[in-house]
Amino acid sequence: MRYLKRWTVAIALFLALILDGSISHFVPLLQDWGVNCWLTLIGLTLVGLEDEHNHQLIWLGLVLGLIADAYYLGIFGIYTFIFPMAVFGAQQLSRFLPVSFWFRWGTCIIIYAVATLYHFLAFYLVGLTQVSFRIWQSSLMPNLIWAALLSAISYPLWLYLATKFPFLVREETY
Amino acid sequence: MKKFFQNKKLLTAFVILVIVLGLLTISVRLRTQKKTPSIVQRIGNGTVAVVARVVDWPVKTIAKGVDSVEDILQTETENDHLKQQLEALAQTKARNNTLEQENHQLKQALHLKETLTDYSLVTGSVISRSPDTWSDILVIDQGSNAGIKKNMAVMSGGGVIGRVIEVDTTTSKVELITTTAKAVDRFAVEADSSKGKRVHGIISVTGNGTLAFTQVIDSAKLKKGTKVYTSGMGGRSPKGLLIGMVAKTTKDSFGLSNLVEIKPAGNLNDPSVVTVIKRKVSD
Numbered sequence: 001m002r003y004l005k006r007w008t009v010a011i012a013l014f015l016a017l018i019l020d021g022s023i024s025h026f027v028p029l030l031q032d033w034g035v036n037c038w039l040t041l042i043g044l045t046l047v048g049l050e051d052e053h054n055h056q057l058i059w060l061g062l063v064l065g066l067i068a069d070a071y072y073l074g075i076f077g078i079y080t081f082i083f084p085m086a087v088f089g090a091q092q093l094s095r096f097l098p099v100s101f102w103f104r105w106g107t108c109i110i111i112y113a114v115a116t117l118y119h120f121l122a123f124y125l126v127g128l129t130q131v132s133f134r135i136w137q138s139s140l141m142p143n144l145i146w147a148a149l150l151s152a153i154s155y156p157l158w159l160y161l162a163t164k165f166p167f168l169v170r171e172e173t174y
Numbered sequence: 175m176k177k178f179f180q181n182k183k184l185l186t187a188f189v190i191l192v193i194v195l196g197l198l199t200i201s202v203r204l205r206t207q208k209k210t211p212s213i214v215q216r217i218g219n220g221t222v223a224v225v226a227r228v229v230d231w232p233v234k235t236i237a238k239g240v241d242s243v244e245d246i247l248q249t250e251t252e253n254d255h256l257k258q259q260l261e262a263l264a265q266t267k268a269r270n271n272t273l274e275q276e277n278h279q280l281k282q283a284l285h286l287k288e289t290l291t292d293y294s295l296v297t298g299s300v301i302s303r304s305p306d307t308w309s310d311i312l313v314i315d316q317g318s319n320a321g322i323k324k325n326m327a328v329m330s331g332g333g334v335i336g337r338v339i340e341v342d343t344t345t346s347k348v349e350l351i352t353t354t355a356k357a358v359d360r361f362a363v364e365a366d367s368s369k370g371k372r373v374h375g376i377i378s379v380t381g382n383g384t385l386a387f388t389q390v391i392d393s394a395k396l397k398k399g400t401k402v403y404t405s406g407m408g409g410r411s412p413k414g415l416l417i418g419m420v421a422k423t424t425k426d427s428f429g430l431s432n433l434v435e436i437k438p439a440g441n442l443n444d445p446s447v448v449t450v451i452k453r454k455v456s457d
Binding site for chain 2: 014015018020021022023024025026027028030031032034035036037038045054064069070071072075076077078080081091110119120123124125127128129130131139
């Protein structure tokens, strides 16, 4: 049981990854508005902000990125880059930011926006999309609103998991 | 240059960038060229698909509940419409049966084996959709175990919605017809013009995500509402699968050639059940 506790965050993030695909499938409105459904990204950012000294989280992000790339896209280098970088960015930022909901909420939205931009540029560079930059711009606002909504709703859950069940940290050390 | 190599942070960022770009380029090329992904990837995808089916269940139940309420509200209109269709269906079925028998007899008389219109079907359910907006990829619960192969056409809601791009053991990835990717196999299509002449072309996607019938020589004769079918050319999909209807004919961005916009017949928005088309004639 103690062993399982160390992996709770990883299991929750993995389930969030699966949920991303399910929500995207059952809520077609998201695709119509050009919205990326990345609950995993929000989770990784918030866990990274709370557990800023845990470098294992970056590896967790990398593994989740590999799974997401293999399962959803069949190519590597999209989520494999976005997820660990989101954790790294969040952990770096947490050193300067005050521990408050509003700052963390804002960080989530900023990281979501940067990830959306990277995602579009990477797809454009390798020829997986040919849509214009203007279309990406028009999808930015719905993406930010969705990110704001997701992070506000899931904030207590990720905070609870990061505090109660820190990833791969033995309870005896506390 | 010396300063660049001494700055560890900058150097690390540069190395990561090169690795990521290399990884992207190689994996895109491998996905296009290889018939099946590596064994590790197939096992991984199969495992994730099992969890996805479990997670999908409560989400599906909620979504179905919402849909049911919507369905109840539309029942009366739908019922009237279906009654009208039912009357015509019996006649169409009988005629289809006769034509099928006649076609079979004629093929036998000509010693023809299988033609471009011969295909079999595999039905599957969509278990996930790529959570990002630019990739247009669905994950379905049928893979190489069910005989699915790369590049098979996929239909939903009465029309073609895409093509299989990756086949794992128990799951497959379907890229929607609306994808704007450069290196994608486009469907070769045909339609009958107003003068009865058959017009050939391919389906592509415009910058704003609309389907278009391109590389057409005499597109002006394609009237609004003309049905566009796959032609079976190009060795990927069978002949006669409905792609959509001509919505309007406009000029392209340069104002030189006609751009025939197509309204897709398939259910691209919310495809829950899909049919994979296995062409009987080899490529």
